[in-house]
Each structure stands twice: as structure tokens, then as C-alpha cells.
Amino acid sequence: MRRSPSLVAGGLVIAVMATLAILALLWTPYDPLVVDTTARFSSPSWQHWLGTDQLGRDVLSNLLVGARTSLTAALAATVIAMTIGATLGITTAVSPRWLDGVLSAIVTVVIALPALLLALVLAAARGPSTSAAVAAIGIAAGASVAAVTRFDADGIVRSSYVLASRYSGASTPLVIRRHVLRNLAPTLAVQASGAASIAIIAESTLSYLGLSTPPPTPSWGRMLASTQQYLLVHPLLMFWPALFVCITVLGFNLLGDGLRERLDPTVAQYG
Amino acid sequence: MMGGVVRRLGTGLVGVLLATIVIFLLLRALPGDVATTRLGTDATPQALADLRREYGFDRPLIAQYFDWLVDIVRGDLGRSLLSGASVRDDVVSRLDVTLPLIVASTVLSIVVAAAIGRRTALRRGRTRGVLIMTLTQLGLAIPTFVLAIALIFVFAVRFTLLPAGGFPVAGWRSFTEALRSLILPMLALAAAQTAMLTRFARSSALDFVASDAFRTARAVGRQRDDALLTAQRMVLSPVLTVASLQVATLITGAVVVESVFALPGLGSMLVRDIANRDYTKVQSVLFVVVFMVFVLRLVVDVVNDRLDPRRAV
Numbered sequence: 001m002r003r004s005p006s007l008v009a010g011g012l013v014i015a016v017m018a019t020l021a022i023l024a025l026l027w028t029p030y031d032p033l034v035v036d037t038t039a040r041f042s043s044p045s046w047q048h049w050l051g052t053d054q055l056g057r058d059v060l061s062n063l064l065v066g067a068r069t070s071l072t073a074a075l076a077a078t079v080i081a082m083t084i085g086a087t088l089g090i091t092t093a094v095s096p097r098w099l100d101g102v103l104s105a106i107v108t109v110v111i112a113l114p115a116l117l118l119a120l121v122l123a124a125a126r127g128p129s130t131s132a133a134v135a136a137i138g139i140a141a142g143a144s145v146a147a148v149t150r151f152d153a154d155g156i157v158r159s160s161y162v163l164a165s166r167y168s169g170a171s172t173p174l175v176i177r178r179h180v181l182r183n184l185a186p187t188l189a190v191q192a193s194g195a196a197s198i199a200i201i202a203e204s205t206l207s208y209l210g211l212s213t214p215p216p217t218p219s220w221g222r223m224l225a226s227t228q229q230y231l232l233v234h235p236l237l238m239f240w241p242a243l244f245v246c247i248t249v250l251g252f253n254l255l256g257d258g259l260r261e262r263l264d265p266t267v268a269q270y271g
Numbered sequence: 272m273m274g275g276v277v278r279r280l281g282t283g284l285v286g287v288l289l290a291t292i293v294i295f296l297l298l299r300a301l302p303g304d305v306a307t308t309r310l311g312t313d314a315t316p317q318a319l320a321d322l323r324r325e326y327g328f329d330r331p332l333i334a335q336y337f338d339w340l341v342d343i344v345r346g347d348l349g350r351s352l353l354s355g356a357s358v359r360d361d362v363v364s365r366l367d368v369t370l371p372l373i374v375a376s377t378v379l380s381i382v383v384a385a386a387i388g389r390r391t392a393l394r395r396g397r398t399r400g401v402l403i404m405t406l407t408q409l410g411l412a413i414p415t416f417v418l419a420i421a422l423i424f425v426f427a428v429r430f431t432l433l434p435a436g437g438f439p440v441a442g443w444r445s446f447t448e449a450l451r452s453l454i455l456p457m458l459a460l461a462a463a464q465t466a467m468l469t470r471f472a473r474s475s476a477l478d479f480v481a482s483d484a485f486r487t488a489r490a491v492g493r494q495r496d497d498a499l500l501t502a503q504r505m506v507l508s509p510v511l512t513v514a515s516l517q518v519a520t521l522i523t524g525a526v527v528v529e530s531v532f533a534l535p536g537l538g539s540m541l542v543r544d545i546a547n548r549d550y551t552k553v554q555s556v557l558f559v560v561v562f563m564v565f566v567l568r569l570v571v572d573v574v575n576d577r578l579d580p581r582r583a584v
Binding site: 257 | 282298301404413416417420512518
């Protein structure tokens with residue numbers, strides 16, 4: 001088996017981000033919330049590796065705690081999405097036509113509802129919260145996962161080897177375990193990392209719009225929103241959180257690609 | 272063929288109906304009401320009750336739902352509780368911005384993706400592959416709002432080529448200005464979509480070239496280009512499927528882009544109405560959004576069934 005550069009790079013990026021997020025639980029260079037008006041907008045130095053923001057808060061410390069906020073939210077949303085998506089997708093593929101019709105209709109409706117708008121409605125009514133944002137992202141991503149999974153599972157269920165297996169007496173649960181799940185594993189792994197990268201983007205977008213994790217907890221999205229007015233004078237203040245968001249998303253995407261190559265050798269052949 | 276269209280139309284209608292129930296219940300479950308917002312917290316209970324009765328909020332939920340449904344079927348989206356303006360007029364004027372934005376982004380991304388997919392099937396150079404994968408990875412990794420800010424920074428602030436935001440008051444009557452103000456938002460909105468569709472197009476092109484069908488076609492003497500005509504369909508079909516699934520995401524993206532670029536579109540209107548708790552208006556506007564998504568999906572599905580007849584079975 002060929003070594004996959006995507007898998008290595010993606011895995012490495014996510015491992016580093018996760019380490020940083022865990023590190024932020026125990027230690028940050030400064031308290032991310034401490035305001036120091038004498039050191040506003042200071043440039044990167046030995047005291048503040050990445051400088052300080054408009055209130056004199058240490059940028060690196062905020063980025064580290066932001067990593068924790070983003071990764072936790074993404075993990076929770078991904079678990080929700082994969083649970084909903086895999087269950088619904090496989091159920092629709094093996095169930096009788098009428099049930100397939102009903103479930104698929106529900107999935108279609110959820111996909112048709114823009115997730116961000118739902119989060120927006122919830123936030124406007126109940127105030128911004130991480131759990132509402134995570135639930136909205138998870139349900140929305142779950143519906144897409146369900147649609148893709150149904151499509152793939154359907155192909156497996158209709159395949160000749162499943163037909164043969166059924167003729168030799170295999171029950172539906174056995175078919176799901178032995179054929180559907182095993183053949184879906186690559187797609188599901190790829191979709192999980194896809195869902196994680198969507199969740200990172202969605203979480204940062206929602207907190208940029210002020211609809212996710214409420215202050216004072218630092219988050220990349222709110223760092224971007226609060227430093228936008230200083231973009232012309234202090235572009236670095238926006239650069240760091242933007243870079244962290246992009247690298248994390250890139251990491252999950254590379255991980256997904258790598259997994260796909262690893263589990264489905266025909267892909268790697270033409271890389 | 273016609274049977275397939277009718278079946279899809281049926282599923283679509285059931286979907287829209289389900290969506291109306293979800294939207295209705297969602298908005299009724301929210302705390303706070305427009306009567307309080309409009310009359311202020313020191314309004315007398317009598318005045319609040321009168322206003323609620325005037326709009327029928329005191330009636331049973333099921334009756335309110337069917338009233339709304341019947342109005343929608345008759346094409347009446349109701350009035351804004353705050354301004355009293357017709358919701359349909361508001362929506363139509365806002366679609367001037369949002370519809371071109373979404374349609375242009377969708378078309379751009381599909382065209383680019385299909386073209387790259389076809390080229391990949393024709394020649395799969397290693398360098399070319401790496402280049403495409405790098406670019407699409409970047410396109411996927413940058414959130415829409417970050418790209419929007421970066422585009423404004425480069426094209427509107429550093430090089431004052433295009434407006435940083437806003438939309439001409441005269442709308443499409445000042446055509447060039449309107450067009451210029453939508454270029455950056457359109458690019459910001461299309462980038463991630465294009466990257467994603469390109470990757471699907473590329474991988475299905477590679478799947479097809481590796482398939483028995485292609486090898487057989489070549490083996491029985493079909494010319495490469497001829498066999499690739501099939502590839503075009505095989506590439507376009509998954510691209511269209513993904514594009515149709517992405518319509519709601521694009522509308523979400525439009526909300527973000529419209530707020531970064533300060534455009535008077537459907538998304539920014541919706542955000543404002545939600546903040547104002549103008550729930551009956553939000554309800555109708557959400558319905559319009561979902562309805563648009565279903566219409567687009569229907570069109571894509573019907574086209575797709577023709578491209579890949581196996582799907583329609």
C-alpha cells in the first residue's frame with residue numbers, strides 16, 4: 001500500500017490542533033481575558049509571541065482557547081451528524097418503499113432548510129449559545145450525510161452479491177453488518193472528516209455573526225469580528241484567527257482525502 | 272419519463288408541505304411576540320390582546336396554520352407586522368439582489384467543475400492533478416466570510432477596482448453599477464461551491480476512466496473522444512446532484528455575503544426581521560426560501576434523470 005501524503009499531513013495538522021486545544025485547558029501564556037490598556041496593539045515580541053489585540057489581550061492565548069472552543073463544537077456537531085446521517089441513510093436504503101419515501105422526504109426538507117438561518121432564529125429568540133449552534137450544524141450536516149449514505153447504501157443493497165447473500169438466507173441485519181456497513185466504512189470515514197470541516201467553518205461563521213459561543217469565551221470567529229475594524233492598520237490581528245480556521249479545515253479535508261485513498265485503493269492510483 | 276417527473280413533483284409537494292409544518296411550529300415555539308415588540312413593554316394588556324386578536328393570534332394553532340397555508344396557496348404572503356408592507360413586494364424587491372447572486376454562483380461553479388472534470392478525464396497529468404487539488408483544497412478551507420473580507424481588502428481597498436459593498440439605489444436600472452457591486456459577492460459565494468463541485472467532477476471522471484465501461488468502449492474500437500461523451504454525462508450527473516444538495520447552503524452563504532457586503536438582499540432582510548421578531552413575515556420568507564430550494568432541486572433532478580437513466584428507476 002502506497003503511503004498517503006494527504007493522510008499524514010491531515011493527521012498531523014489535526015493532532016497539533018488537538019494538542020494545542022488540550023494544552024489550553026492546562027496552560028496559556030497569559031490569561032486570554034486579561035485586558036492591558038498599556039499594551040494595546042503591541043507587535044509580536046518575546047513577551048507576546050503573536051502580539052496583543054485592541055484591548056491589550058494576548059493573541060496567542062486567545063487563539064489557543066479558541067482552538068478548544070472550535071474543536072469541541074466541531075467534534076460534538078460531527079458526532080450528531082454521523083449518528084443521524086448513518087442511521088437514517090442505511091435505514092432508508094433497506095426499508096420498504098413507503099418508509100423510504102417518508103424518511104427521504106424528511107431528509108429533503110431538512111436539507112432544504114438553510115441551517116444557518118435556523119441557528120439565527122434560535123439565537124435571536126434565546127440568545128446566542130454554543131449548544132444551539134452545535135445542534136443546528138449537526139442536524140443540517142446529518143441530513144446531507146444521510147442523503148449521500150442512502151445513495152451509496154442503495155447501490156450496495158441492490159448489488160448482486162447482496163442478492164446472492166439474501167438467497168443464501170442472510171437476514172437484513174446481517175446484510176447491514178456484513179455488507180452495507182463494511183462497504184460504507186470508507187465513505188462514512190470520509191464524510192465524518194467532511195462534516196468536521198463543515199462544522200469548523202459553520203461554527204466560526206456563526207460566532208463571527210455573534211450567534212454561537214457567547215462572550216467572554218474566546219473563539220476564532222469572534223476574534224475575526226472584533227478585529228475587522230482595525231484591518232487596514234493592524235492586518236495581523238485578523239490574519240492569525242483566519243489562518244487557524246483555514247488550517248484546521250484544511251487538516252480535516254486532507255484527513256478525509258487520505259482516508260479515502262487508504263480505504264479505496266483505486267483513488268490513489270490516479271492521484 | 273413523464274412518470275418520473277410526476278413522481279418527483281409529488282415528492283417535492285409533500286416536501287414543501289412538510290416544510291410549512293416545520294417552519295410554522297418552529298416560529299410558534301419561539302418566546303416573545305410581535306405585539307409586545309410593537310407596542311412596547313408598557314402597553315396595556317387590553318391593547319396587546321386587541322392587537323393579537325386583530326392578527327388572529329388568539330385562535331387555535333391548527334386554525335392559524337391552515338389560514339396561513341390557504342393564503343400561501345392563493346399567493347398571499349401576508350403583511351409585515353411591523354411596517355404593514357406586503358411581504359410579497361418586499362420579497363420580490365429583495366430577490367433583485369439575491370437571485371442573480373445565487374444563480375450566477377451556481378452556474379459559474381457548475382461550468383468550471385464540469386470543464387475541469389472533462390479535462391481530467393482527457394488527460395490526467397500528475398502536475399495538473401496536484402495543482403487542481405491544491406487550489407480546491409484552498410477554496411474549501413477558506414470560510415466564505417473570510418474570503419469576502421479578503422476580496423474587499425484587495426479589490427476594493429488596496430486597488431479600488433470594485434465597490435466594497437452596497438447596491439445602487441436605482442437597482443438594475445443602473446445596470447453597470449449593479450453588476451459591478453455583485454461581482455465580489457458572487458466570487459466569494461461561488462469559491463467554496465466551485466472547489467467542492469470540481470472535486471466531485473474530478474473524482475467521478477477518474478472513476479469513469481478506470482471503469483470497465485470505458486475500457487470496453489475503447490476495446491471495441493470507440494474513439495477516445497466518443498467514449499468520453501459518456502464521461503461528460505457521468506461527470507455532470509454527480510456534479511448536478513451535489514449542486515442541488517448545496518442550494519440551501521448557498522442561500523446560507525448568501526446571508527453571510529449579503530451582511531459582509533451590506534447588500535439589500537433576502538438574507539439581510541431575513542436577519543433584520545428575525546431580530547425584530549416579525550415572526551409572521553419570517554415565516555413567509557422562510558417558506559419562499561424553502562420553496563425556491565425545492566423548485567431548483569426538482570429542475571436538477573429531472574435533468575439528472577435524463578442524463579443518467581439508471582437513477583430514474
